[in-house]
Amino acid sequence: MSQSTLFSRVVGILTSLLLMMPLASSADEEGHRLPFSDLVLTEPTRHFSDTQECVEPEDEMKRNHMNYILHQRDETMYKGIRTRQYALEECINCHAVKGEDGEYIRVEDPRHFCASCHTYASVNIDCFQCHADIPVRESTLQQSQSADSQHPAQAAYAGNHGGKIQ
Amino acid sequence: MSDNTRQMNSARREFLSKAGATAGAVAVAPGVFLTAPAAAKPADEKVSDDKRWGLLIDTGKCANGCDACVSACENENGWGGNDNSEKQSSEEQRAQWIRKVQLKEKATGHVSALPLMCQHCETPPCVDVCPTGASFRRVDGIVLVDKHICIGCRYCMMACPYKARSFIHEDLTDQKPWTPRGKGTVESCTLCVHRVDEGGTPACVEACKAENHNAMFFGDLYDENSEISQQLEQHGGKQIRADLGLNTGVRYRGI
Numbered sequence A: 001m002s003q004s005t006l007f008s009r010v011v012g013i014l015t016s017l018l019l020m021m022p023l024a025s026s027a028d029e030e031g032h033r034l035p036f037s038d039l040v041l042t043e044p045t046r047h048f049s050d051t052q053e054c055v056e057p058e059d060e061m062k063r064n065h066m067n068y069i070l071h072q073r074d075e076t077m078y079k080g081i082r083t084r085q086y087a088l089e090e091c092i093n094c095h096a097v098k099g100e101d102g103e104y105i106r107v108e109d110p111r112h113f114c115a116s117c118h119t120y121a122s123v124n125i126d127c128f129q130c131h132a133d134i135p136v137r138e139s140t141l142q143q144s145q146s147a148d149s150q151h152p153a154q155a156a157y158a159g160n161h162g163g164k165i166q
Numbered sequence B: 001m002s003d004n005t006r007q008m009n010s011a012r013r014e015f016l017s018k019a020g021a022t023a024g025a026v027a028v029a030p031g032v033f034l035t036a037p038a039a040a041k042p043a044d045e046k047v048s049d050d051k052r053w054g055l056l057i058d059t060g061k062c063a064n065g066c067d068a069c070v071s072a073c074e075n076e077n078g079w080g081g082n083d084n085s086e087k088q089s090s091e092e093q094r095a096q097w098i099r100k101v102q103l104k105e106k107a108t109g110h111v112s113a114l115p116l117m118c119q120h121c122e123t124p125p126c127v128d129v130c131p132t133g134a135s136f137r138r139v140d141g142i143v144l145v146d147k148h149i150c151i152g153c154r155y156c157m158m159a160c161p162y163k164a165r166s167f168i169h170e171d172l173t174d175q176k177p178w179t180p181r182g183k184g185t186v187e188s189c190t191l192c193v194h195r196v197d198e199g200g201t202p203a204c205v206e207a208c209k210a211e212n213h214n215a216m217f218f219g220d221l222y223d224e225n226s227e228i229s230q231q232l233e234q235h236g237g238k239q240i241r242a243d244l245g246l247n248t249g250v251r252y253r254g255i
Helices: A003-031 A058-079 A088-095 A113-120 A141-147 B003-023 B068-077 B125-129 B155-159 B203-210 B227-235
Strands: B025-029 B032-035 B053-058 B098-104 B111-117 B135-137 B143-145 B216-220 B250-253
Touching: A058 A088, A088 A113, A088 A141, B053 B227, B068 B098, B068 B111, B068 B203, B125 B135, B125 B155, B203 B216, B216 B227, B227 B250
Parallel strands: B053 B250
Antiparallel strands: B025 B032, B053 B216, B098 B111, B135 B143
16 A cells, blocks of 8 residues: 555545544533543533523523623622622532532532533633632522522522531 | 501501611601611612721620630631631731730729721721732722732731731632632631621621620611611720721720
8 A cells, every 4th residue: 555545544534533523522412521521511400490501591601601700709799799690609509519429529529510621621710719619508599589580680698607617 | 556557657667668778867857867777788789888887896895715706707707716727827827807905004904805807997008008909998898808819919918007917828628608718818807798798797796795795886887876876976986096097997995
């Protein structure tokens, strides 16, 4: 076999592999498997509503979750606005993952919901140097949703303070 | 009183309390004011400069040897305590948001004790010197550090006349979700801002009440009908280092 034939064969195989890839990834999307990785994005403990999985449509959250958190951060820090819909604590309350031992997985472990994607994408986040990476107190988001027809962002948050972290 | 009258009264009361919540106080007749009890602001409402939160500490009632306020702050905000995650830091380096200080008057030998924490100045030196704008005063008078933009230069610690601020030297774990704290940033008493925003009172004040010492009062300094304002009006309250002209939000009686 001449060198040029070998080359064209290799190119052919690579091209067919590339063509097959979209098919492969769309099949995996059901299980929220990250492409090129064994990691699977875990399901949250509950959905925001019957029609919506997360606090905003899932595609929007995948791309822009950081903007919602950043906005909420400044609103809370400077203006004392303490709505729960985009609070980082509520992200954790819903998306925290438990290991086989029944304990919550910490952010150092790539199985942690935030860590799974961020490790994969090599995007370093500082959030959890200061913020809690596992649930500490009961979520007040669901309560505020079901209480009445009020928009969840307007519902008061009544946390149980003074609870010690175990 | 007939049922009708009662209904009218309750409706009237409701109206007045609603009006009071927006205006603070309602004039029902010249010179007569009705004030609604302080209600928690809705979670989506901004804090406003209609209020200025403050503390009054009665050193006469503050018991020598009692540190209920200090341990309450530790538990609430997750610093100090037995499970302290600042393991590498020395005693002087560790965070100290509030401390009990003993004062002895040399002439008489009289000893008084008082809790000392961030004094929530109206013109805070820590805010003046902060090169990034991380140290700021919220419109309702609470002085805070935005740790997202704090670079840990510690100028504010040097500028503070009350030694109220601490720097975190090492990685922390298991912080409270309502009090994020982390390595490389400066922190101090937040006046339990997360509780205040929900209409609560700081943990130290609650603990002092629970111990039946009642040496601490928390409230709105601008509201002339609040307990703290009335206490201040009747008995006065001094600033520590009043000569600096910082107009502190924390006042002391009996020093």
